[in-house]
Amino acid sequence: MSPLLATVEVRRTERLSPSYVRLELGSPDLARFGVDGPLYDQRIKLLLPGPAGLPSLSADSWWADWCAIPEEARGHVRTYTIRDVLGDGEDTRLVVDFVLHPGAHGPGSSWAAEAAVGDRIMLLCPKRGVAFGGIEFVPGDARRLLLAGDETAVPAVASILSLLPEDAVGAAFLEVPVEEDVQSLGGPTGVEITWLPRAGAPIGSSLSAAVLAHLGGGRAPAVSDAEVDPDLWETPTYSSSGEPLSAEGRDGLYAWIAGESKVVTGLRRALVSDLGLNRSQVAFMGYWREGVAMRS
Ligand SMILES: Cc1cc2nc3c(=O)[nH]c(=O)nc-3n(C[C@H](O)[C@H](O)[C@H](O)COP(=O)(O)OP(=O)(O)OC[C@H]3O[C@@H](n4cnc5c(N)ncnc54)[C@H](O)[C@@H]3O)c2cc1C
Structure with a gap:
């Protein structure tokens, strides 16, 4: 079909x-x-x-x-x-x-x-009645949400927030180029939205710091250009790096993180390697790569 x-x-x-x-x-x-x-x-x-x-x-x-x-x-x-x-x-x-x-x-x-x-x-x-894919937000029975992204992910986070149940709880961090890009978003009152205007700071620096502070972690690890997969896509059901998928439950925290691939790579390392979040609790998506055009 x-x-x-x-x-x-x-x-x-x-x-x-x-x-x-x-x-x-x-x-x-x-x-x-x-x-x-x-x-x-x-x-x-x-x-x-x-x-x-x-x-x-x-x-x-x-x-x-x-x-x-x-x-x-x-x-x-x-x-x-x-x-x-x-x-x-x-x-x-x-x-x-x-x-x-x-x-x-x-x-x-x-x-x-x-x-x-x-x-x-x-x-x-998507056509009605035909499987299309393309929805990565799958929080399962998570009790707490973490949504984080840069300007390219704001439309997705805005849509997710507008569709969450009223009793959803969590935090959303959104980094945008300038203060004037801050929008008024709907969503459950239990999900606190923090806007992070970049105002000239390096891409992802405010986002990474805010997410790690929220989780009680330290600094985002340095990532070299050679380590960045421009097509980074690590979700509970797909791994662009070929990692084994985990079948463990998803209670507790569910994190959905999208944005510039190098920034997301650093956050992924901090959350999975340093803070020990299970693969089944996280979706990390490179939405674009600085200096690299998307492949057609
Ligand atoms: C699942 C998914 C959903 C997405 N949703 C959206 C969305 O709703 N709205 C949206 O705007 N984008 C979204 N993106 C990101 C968008 O696809 C990329 O930004 C894409 O590169 C834009 O294509 P382009 O032709 O403008 O630039 P490209 O031809 O891909 O890139 C040309 C140059 O522009 C740079 N570049 C690309 N994007 C940006 C940026 N945001 N800021 C600064 N430099 C950039 C590249 O590094 C490159 O140097 C999404 C991506 C994915 C994977």
């Missing part, structure tokens, strides 16, 4: 703050969009058009079709989070919050920065 491959149109743009633009992407095809359960950190793939314009792809063989287009013409695939879903039926719109990173241009942020109502791209997202 194939995922939903839709050509969507920009229906609305909103410059939220210096680092974010919010786009509403709509299409009658999104009438078939849906997941079985809460969306949480549901990711989607955007197919950003290259010089050849919108490609002709089949949902069953989209990747092979995409790769068959000459590289210089086909554009780029990028991963984003569904921040929210508006409307229903043929008026369904997916809300995506894009981080603008003008210092290091990328096709995703550049497209979002210029996007105007009526622009069209293709995306891959």
Whole structure:
């Protein structure tokens, strides 16, 4: 069963703050969009058009079709989070919050920065009744949550917070480029949100310090560039480094951490190696890597 491959149109743009633009992407095809359960950190793939314009792809063989287009013409695939879903039926719109990173241009942020109502791209997202994957927030019966991320993870954390039960307890730490990027987020009162405007400090330094202080640990260990896996993805059910998966229970703390890969690598080492958190209690995801473009 194939995922939903839709050509969507920009229906609305909103410059939220210096680092974010919010786009509403709509299409009658999104009438078939849906997941079985809460969306949480549901990711989607955007197919950003290259010089050849919108490609002709089949949902069953989209990747092979995409790769068959000459590289210089086909554009780029990028991963984003569904921040929210508006409307229903043929008026369904997916809300995506894009981080603008003008210092290091990328096709995703550049497209979002210029996007105007009526622009069209293709995306891959879950189709109702078809397994798609792409939700990593799986707290099980954890009694306490730790959510931590940088600006790229704010849309996911915001969505997770909005869908948590009212009695959820925990803490969320969000590092953003500047004070003006702080948003007002909903969520259970038992989950305390701490915003960490970077204001020129090294990426992840405030986030790492805040998370480790929260857990009563020390400093984040130094990580060399050679040790960073740009595709870092360590969850209870998948290990990009090939570590054995743990089947132990998940009571107590559950930590969901996403952001720049080197920062997340350091936090992972501190939490798993130094503080002894069990693999089944943590999801560590590299959402981007400083100086490295995502692979299409
Ligand atoms: C599961 C998942 C969900 C994600 N959700 C979102 C989301 O909702 N919103 C969002 O904005 N991003 C999200 N990201 C991150 C996004 O995919 C990356 O930031 C991606 O690199 C952006 O593509 P690009 O074409 O703009 O830049 P690329 O072509 O990938 O990179 C070009 C240059 O830009 C730099 N760069 C990339 N991202 C940033 C950044 N944030 N700040 C500074 N420099 C950067 C790279 O290091 C590189 O030097 C998500 C990633 C994953 C894996």
